[in-house]
Amino acid sequence: MERILGGSAAFITGASGGLGAHFARLLSRNGAAVAISARRVDKIEALADELNAAGGRAIALPLDVADAHAIGPALDRAAAELGTIDILVNNAGVGGEGMALDLSIDDFDATFAVNVRGTYFAAREAAARMLAAKIQGRIVNIASIATHTVLPGLSAYCGSKAAVGMLTKSFAREWARQGIAVNALCPGYIETGINDFWWPTEGGQRQLKAFPRRRLMDAEDLDAAFLMLVGPAARTITGSIITVDDGQSLPGGG
Secondary structure, rough: OOOOOOOOOEOOOOOHHHHHHHHHHHHHHHOOEEEEHHHHHHHHHHHHHHHHHOOOOOOEEEEOOOOOHHHHHHHHHHHHHOOOOOEEOOOOOOOHHHHHHHHHHHHHHHHHHHHHHHHHHHHHHHHHHHHHOOOOOOOOOOOOOHOOOOOEEEHHHHHHHHHHHHHHHHHHHHHHOOEEEEEEEEEEOEEEOOOOOOOOOOHHHHHHHHHHOOEEEEHHHHHHHHHHHHHHHHHHHOOOEEEEEOOOOOOOOO
């Protein structure tokens, strides 16, 4: 297999499981050294061991992106061990479930602290280092179909992901002339640790049957678009919000 990311070093947030762990494995298989960050230290250490045992190069870095002051030092440690970080994957996210009249202020703030503030400051800190190193960097923000589609009972989550979409475009415009490509990937529903409780329920089954293809996606369905955005193909792609959702956000869908 061609290792299209050979020589690259990637930093990924929220990589203790689900899509984050999947993207970390994908980056490693394609030749990138990978800094795996998340709050659950045991999970990211086990994943780093797995990737290193498979012939990759990976380190685990404890990080809560809600603590904006911790992001820069984590990036510096990753660069010291792996080399200049030229790929950032902003994957950390929380669900923010709850109807607007029921959602607590603390839950709202927690959703925006991770999904918006975490994305903002991780992108800013990574971009500052890419600019200082004069490299053609790649920043991929993992958004959601909630960026552009109403998901009932998830108003805070939808608001946060819509913000990620506009941050993506704003960052892309600011850093375009310096060669940093900033894009967002909007997945449809994939069963992960955030939502696996939902699908076996009556409501989950009803939602599933409303999707045009009446199925969930697999994480692997995102691979082609993801590799395009982190690799050489993104040379002329920036400010794009790319949806890969199996048609789930089409009118009449879920």
